[in-house]
Amino acid sequence: MYKELYPGIFHIEIPLRNNPLKALNCYVLKGEESLIIDTGFDTEENRTILFEALKLLEIDPRKTRLFLTHLHSDHTGLAAYLAREGVKVYMGEVDGDFLKNSLHEDSPHWVHIKEMSLAQGMEEDKLEISLHPGFRFRPKELPPLINTAAGDTFSVGDYNLEVLDLPGHTPGLQALYEKKRGFLFSGDHLLMSITPNITFWGEEYGDSLGIYLENLDKLTKMNITQIFSSHRELPQDHLSRIKELKDNHQERLDEIRKFLKELGPSTVRDITKKMTWDIRAKGWEDFPSAQKWFAAGEAHAHLRHLKELGEVKEEKRDGIIYFSLR
Numbered sequence: 168m169y170k171e172l173y174p175g176i177f178h179i180e181i182p183l184r185n186n187p188l189k190a191l192n193c194y195v196l197k198g199e200e201s202l203i204i205d206t207g208f209d210t211e212e213n214r215t216i217l218f219e220a221l222k223l224l225e226i227d228p229r230k231t232r233l234f235l236t237h238l239h240s241d242h243t244g245l246a247a248y249l250a251r252e253g254v255k256v257y258m259g260e261v262d263g264d265f266l267k268n269s270l271h272e273d274s275p276h277w278v279h280i281k282e283m284s285l286a287q288g289m290e291e292d293k294l295e296i297s298l299h300p301g302f303r304f305r306p307k308e309l310p311p312l313i314n315t316a317a318g319d320t321f322s323v324g325d326y327n328l329e330v331l332d333l334p335g336h337t338p339g340l341q342a343l344y345e346k347k348r349g350f351l352f353s354g355d356h357l358l359m360s361i362t363p364n365i366t367f368w369g370e371e372y373g374d375s376l377g378i379y380l381e382n383l384d385k386l387t388k389m390n391i392t393q394i395f396s397s398h399r400e401l402p403q404d405h406l407s408r409i410k411e412l413k414d415n416h417q418e419r420l421d422e423i424r425k426f427l428k429e430l431g432p433s434t435v436r437d438i439t440k441k442m443t444w445d446i447r448a449k450g451w452e453d454f455p456s457a458q459k460w461f462a463a464g465e466a467h468a469h470l471r472h473l474k475e476l477g478e479v480k481e482e483k484r485d486g487i488i489y490f491s492l493r
């Protein structure tokens with residue numbers, strides 16, 4: 168049910184059904200005032216597992232804080248249930264505001280996602296928000312959130328954790344850093360076996376891939392002895408993993424440069440269809456809707472990064488964005 172990784176630091180594995188991430192690594196630091204990091208989806212199964220584990224760990228919810236690393240529903244889904252038991256919920260302002268704006272289908276976030284998919288040229292895919300995984304599993308209710316900012320600290324026993332801003336995977340992802348021991352609770356910023364999804368969030372959030380890559384570099388300059396990542400196995404050699412992730416994105420960028428050369432002005436959809444995806448489908452038509460959303464977002468982030476690098480320009484015609492090499 169749970170495992171003690173270091174004195175007072177517990178790991179609870181929360182299964183994520185039918186999801187390539189497989190499970191969420193939920194961490195609990197036990198002390199006078201305990202700290203939970205991330206929750207799992209808003210499903211009965213996840214709720215039962217988390218609450219059972221907390222009970223076995225003898226965590227008193229009224230003396231417990233919950234820190235949410237970022238807005239994704241596998242991290243935030245159970246926040247409202249914990250809050251109802253007396254847990255105080257902390258989260259960065261940027262992702263917190265996103266959550267507040269995404270509770271309903273007609274909330275600004277989903278309206279924006281729909282508009283963006285049209286601008287990406289995806290009209291003919293007839294994507295429905297109701298099939299968007301982020302929408303399907305979104306927290307339906309939000310507890311009061313206490314905003315955290317870089318430099319804020321959480322103390323649990325001997326551990327003193329500092330909030331770090333590491334945006335990229337989401338516009339406001341925050342991590343917790345125990346400087347003395349070199350422990351980093353990284354959320355989805357760095358994962359083994361899977362490349363953290365980098366998507367385009369809209370022009371107001373700019374070049375998310377560029378921001379992400381910069382924040383990967385940030386880790387190389389820090390004293391880190393252990394990364395507690397949110398999915399899969401814990402990284403042992405984070406420096407070589409960072410290099411791998413950066414290489415993956417460079418390969419992606421090269422692939423896109425090649426397609427833009429071949430195709431000329433292209434929509435996000437044109438490029439997405441040509442890219443290599445790690446999914447078992449015969450062609451674009453066989454892609455499940457959920458994967459189409461993800462793939463297009465990822466392609467868009469890479470195109471937007473090429474624009475930032477000055478290699479690509481974009482032009483909007485009839486509401487659709489066309490990218491071409493400069």
Ligand SMILES: [Zn+2]
Nearest residue numbers: 237239336355
């Ligand atoms: Zn995530």
